[in-house]
Structures are given as structure tokens and as C-alpha cells.
Amino acid sequence: xxxxxxxxxxxxxxxxxxxxxxxxxxxxxxxxxxxxxxxxxxxxxxxxxxxxxxxxxxxxxxxxxxxxxxxxxxxxxxxxxxxxxxx
Numbered sequence: 001x002x003x004x005x006x007x008x009x010x011x012x013x014x015x016x017x018x019x020x021x022x023x024x025x026x027x028x029x030x031x032x033x034x035x036x037x038x039x040x041x042x043x044x045x046x047x048x049x050x051x052x053x054x055x056x057x058x059x060x061x062x063x064x065x066x067x068x069x070x071x072x073x074x075x076x077x078x079x080x081x082x083x084x085x086x087x
Contacts, residue, residue: 001030004049006056013041023056025049 007026012019018041020026027045029038042049 001032003028003030004053006053007039008056011039013044014039015044016041018043025053 004025005028007020007022007024010019010022011026013026020039020041025042027040027042027047029040031038
């Protein structure tokens with residue numbers, strides 16, 4: 001499946017190794033049985049970039065709620081021995 005998308009992070013073209021910056025158009029080729037996507041820059045794609053390509057929308061990062069996280073020093077240390085000497 002071939003789709004034009006905006007790069008969500010800095011990547012490189014899989015053909016010419018040209019760096020593609022975040023938010024720039026990139027042709028993404030996905031194969032159903034392969035988990036990774038093959039990326040092409042507009043020059044190597046061989047087709048024009050569609051004019052209807054949506055801009056990259058980055059969600060605002062929010063800090064998580066760390067009020068319930070206990071520090072490691074608050075938990076008791078577990079005693080661990082690598083082997084038992086039963087003799």
C-alpha cells in the first residue's frame with residue numbers, strides 16, 4: 001500500500017539516504033506481511049506530492065500523574081542469593 005504522509009520524526013530516504021525532516025512529505029510503502037515501512041523522499045518516489053496532503057498535527061505533551069509512584073528507596077530491599085548452600 002502506497003500512501004503519502006508527513007514524517008512524524010526525522011527519517012532518511014530508503015533509496016538515496018537523504019534526510020527527511022519532521023513534517024516533510026514522505027511516500028510510505030507498507031507490505032501486509034512486513035512490519036516495517038519503506039520510506040521514499042519526493043525525489044525518489046517518482047510521483048508528485050499530492051497538494052491535499054494534511055499538515056502534521058503534533059499532540060501536546062502532558063506530564064503524567066506521578067503522585068502514585070513510590071520511589072525505589074521507599075520499598076524494602078529483597079534479599080537475594082545467587083545459590084543456596086544446603087550443606
